[in-house]
Structure formats: structure tokens, C-alpha cells
Amino acid sequence: MAERLRSRLLGRSGELRRPAGAGLVAGAALVAAAFVWALWTGLAGAAAPAKAPGAAQAPPQGIRVEDPWARPAKAMGGHADASMGMTSAIFLTLVNDSGTTRYLVAAKSDVADAVELHETRIVDNVMKMQPVARIEVPAKGRAQLKPGGYHIMLLGLRRTLAQGDRFQATLVFDDGSELAVDVPVEMR
């Protein structure tokens, strides 16, 4: 972690070295200090979910999850593969407090044979669902995964998700960082 922090700081000050002047140097110092502070508070804030099982990687900086939930669904035993199992979907809002755009690129969970990012679109009253490679979480912005839009699809449920249940899922971002999420099963 210290190495990663050092390389990030060097990278930042390296960018700022090009224009000369004492003001800029002071500015760079200020930016560096702010960065260290942001990193420190970000890490402190994310310390709890980082300990959760399943998230072996570092948590993403400045990204948090709001209001996760999944649809109830019954598992059917004996399905040959994920394509013949039952499905469910996780919905949530990703909030990016950082100044860097992040992308959700994958998700993991033990409750299903496969977990994919999907998008539902309604075109001329026809429902179309398709996988997406990534979901953008804009800098200082948010990404909503909600019914009729983006969702995390669970394919081939290994266990029944009943209303009131909770399960673990892990979100994977484009920088390799991972965020563990505790997902309640809700009928809504």
C-alpha cells in the first residue's frame, strides 16, 4: 500500500513539475497534501468492508454503495449449467466521491454459478436485455443500477433467495479494486 501511495504521489508531482514557478510548487504541495488526506480518510472509511470475506483486493477509493437489494428467486436444483438455472438481479447505486471516473467491470457472488453485468432496455414496447462490459461511475457522480436499466445478473442460483435473506457480493472495478457488498433480498 505504501509503495502504491508513493508511486501515485510521484506520478502526480511529476505531472506538475513541467511548469516552473514557486506558486506552482506550492500548489503541487497543496494538491499532494490533499491527495494524501483524501486517501487516508478514504481508506479509513472503507476499512470495514475491506475485511469482509470475498474482497481480497484493496477497496476502490472514494466509491461507496447505497441501497443494495436483490429480487427474491427460488433456486432449482440439478440444472446442467447457469443457462438452465434460475436467475435474480442485484440493484444498487454506486456513488463516486473521488475526482476519477471509475468503471464497474465485474461482480462475484457465491449464490450463483455466474454473475454478469446486464442492461435492460425497452425499445418500442419490446424488452431487450443484454450483457454490458462495464458500467461508468463518473467522477463526483453516481451510477444507478435499477429495474429497467443496469443490473447485476445472477445466473444459475445455487440457493433460494427469500425475502429477508442477505448475501455477499463483490464488485470489481477497472483499477482492480474490489468492494464487498452485503445485499438484502427484498420484494420491491
Add this chain to the structure above:
Amino acid sequence: MGKLTMQRLRTSWRIWIVAALVVIAGAASAVGWFLTRPRAPSFRGAAVNPPYPAPDFTLVDQRGEPFRFSSLRGKVVALYFGYTFCPDACPGTLLNFRQARQLLGSQADRVQFVFVSVDPERDSPERIREYLSNFDPSFLGLTGKPAEVTPVLRQYGVVAEKVYVEGSSAGYLMNHTASVYLIDPNGMMRVMVFYGQRAEDLAHDIRQLL
């Protein structure tokens, strides 16, 4: 001369009284008609105009028994075409069904919510039974052999396209019509309720048909 003027005045006064009575009677009957006029039901979905008989068919229900659609005559039918592998739009619509049923209260006894599979290859009766049990045990689920289901979809003008998705564990997904069809107790197709409309809208339009 004076007598004649008085007579004329009295005559015109009578005429005015009669005219006023005629106007009042006319206005009253207009108001009466307005209040009791035969009203066309107003729907929140799109009215099917003119209504047409909903095509009859026989498929297999979630218990594995043959089910003839026209046996639902006498009830309002909310008909939805979907598939059990669908984790988002279909559960959303079935949840609307469940909420609409609750909103209808005791009137719900005269309504049948029906789910017809657009994916008969995957959707066995058992699978549909498990799927629907997430929502409401009163829902009717219908499926069959692909050769039996396809003509039903065609008769109802339902889009159902199989889309193979590379790199997905889904194998294939279905593009399908997302609207709900409302059929009145006489078996006439009356309303299309669109995806995104609320359970309140669905319950409202069902009440118009009861």
C-alpha cells in the same frame, strides 16, 4: 287604445314566462343528460379500438394440466408474455400484478393474472410454478411445446426473439413484448398497459373493465 296596450303587455309577459320555463327545462334536461350520459371508460393504458375477441388457445398450466384460455370468460384477464430466466422486467411486471391484486381487494376474485412463456424451451411447468410462487400462488402460468406456444405468440402479435449472447453464461436471452394485455369478461381485448406504468394504473384499468 289604453286597454289594447295593457292586453299586449300582459300577452308579452306571458310569453316571457313561457320562454323562461322552456329555457329552464332545456337546461335541466341537458344537465340531466350530462350527468347520466353513457360514459366510455377512460384508461391509463392504451385503449384497444375497436376491441376484438382475444384469440383462444390451449396450453399447459404450471401444474402440467391442459388449460383452455377461453375458460376464463367472466373474469377480467391481465395477460403478460415473459420468461422465467428474466431477472428484471418480468419480475417487475409480476410484482405489479401482485400489488394490483392487493389494490383490487375483494374485486380481485373476478380477475385472473396470466403469465405466458415466450421461452417454452426453458420454461417447463415446474419451472414456471417455482417462478410464479415468488409472487402470488393465484397467478396462472402457461407454457407448452415450442410448436404450441409460437402460434399463440403470433396470434397476439407478441414479439419474441431469441438472442444468443456470446461470452454470457445465459446461453440465450429473449427480446419480448413488455406490455400487459387486459381482456374484459366477454373475452374482448380492451387495453394495453405499458412497461413502466404503475400497479395503481393497472388496478385502475382493471376496475374499468369489471
